[in-house]
Amino acid sequence: MKDKPLRSAPTPSVRRMPRYLRCLHALRSDRVEWISCTFLAERLNVDPTLVRKDLALTGITGKPKVGYYLPDLIMAVERFIGWDNPEDAFLVGAGHLGTALLGFEGFARHGLNIVAGFDNDPTKVGTTVADKPILDAAKLPDLAQRMHIRIGIITVGARNAQAVADLMLSGGITAIWNFAPVPLDLPEDVILENEDLSGTLAVISRRLAASGI
Amino acid sequence: MKDKPLRSAPTPSVRRMPRYLRCLHALRSDRVEWISCTFLAERLNVDPTLVRKDLALTGITGKPKVGYYLPDLIMAVERFIGWDNPEDAFLVGAGHLGTALLGFEGFARHGLNIVAGFDNDPTKVGTTVADKPILDAAKLPDLAQRMHIRIGIITVGARNAQAVADLMLSGGITAIWNFAPVPLDLPEDVILENEDLSGTLAVISRRLAASGI
């Protein structure tokens, strides 16, 4: 907690953090000062000890009978995730999905600042989406390098995803959030997260098939 | 495997199935007949024994030195997921995200057939998106009941998500795929999967924060 502030943590726990955070922000708006695991767990409909274990990962420590001091807790969670100082990102693929992400204001509260979109389509280049410029994809590597962009978001079709990923790599991008339904072939040291919709769909379908008929 | 063709399986395994399937379909286009776990694992960059265990869940059995017979394997996986016969679905929220999903042709190959979109906005109602009609949200319960729709997809903002979910429930929908960033309060027996973008984002941010600097 002191000398290893960012050591490995269970991925499921990390994934749960934003849910806690959302709830905590809502509570802050209500001027709540102290918050217990029990209460949080009840509100999110999960197990209290799970919440406690997760929060413990952030290094914060609470008081018996009272709980955690909300401002500290929020800061601890945000720091744990890495949302304490926002990070700029580029997005490639100004289709509907890309537009949806460019316009999603929630990202600002999630440490992510999409500064520009890119596309090949000449009719899109030069326009703006949600006040963000759509630029020619060919300019990405140079710009990414000069602006020290580390995060790239891929919202193009399956066919072009790998090419876009390569473009991003050549611009020095080190983390890729891939919405295209293809496995990308990247160097080991690149951080890659696939947003795999069909995976979720499979879970639903199977549950339906199993329970239903 | 015989008398329990649809018994519980590890969720992570289920999530991986579509990736296998995508690869298998690509191989079928290449007229491949037999496929080994080793090959599949290499192509997807995962552990061979993991692939074997996952495929074993579908109930199929392969031949040493040869592998699995591709057509049988594809059928087995599709059956396992529940994609062997397609399921109709309703989508509510014809914004950018909703439009993207309505237009995503991949769903057809994933056992999902979105038959209509719904929205409150009068300027949207009556139009079509990707050949699918956008209808008044108020008509959803009645239509869902008459068409025996079981899957509902929520792509509205956080503010309206719970109301939409309630609307779906009143129409007899039993499985909800929620893209809104709020926890929904639903009866136990409703199948709910949240597509939690901020969860993935948190994983990326943390890895960046941990590895970088």
Place this chain on the structure above:
DNA sequence: TCTATATCGAGAATGTTTTCTTGATAATAA
């Protein structure tokens, strides 16, 4: 001040998922 109680923290126990290991089998080639 003293007691009762809600809550935290830490470690044990359970359950789940992944990886490892070994043995069996079928195709290929000598």
Place this chain on the structure above:
DNA sequence: TTATTATCAAGAAAACATTCTCGATATAGA
């Protein structure tokens, strides 16, 4: 025919994640 090898199958082991249990502590109320 026989040896070799690539591959599957199944069970054991390990890693990982979640849930349970219990003792400690701070607050509120008697």
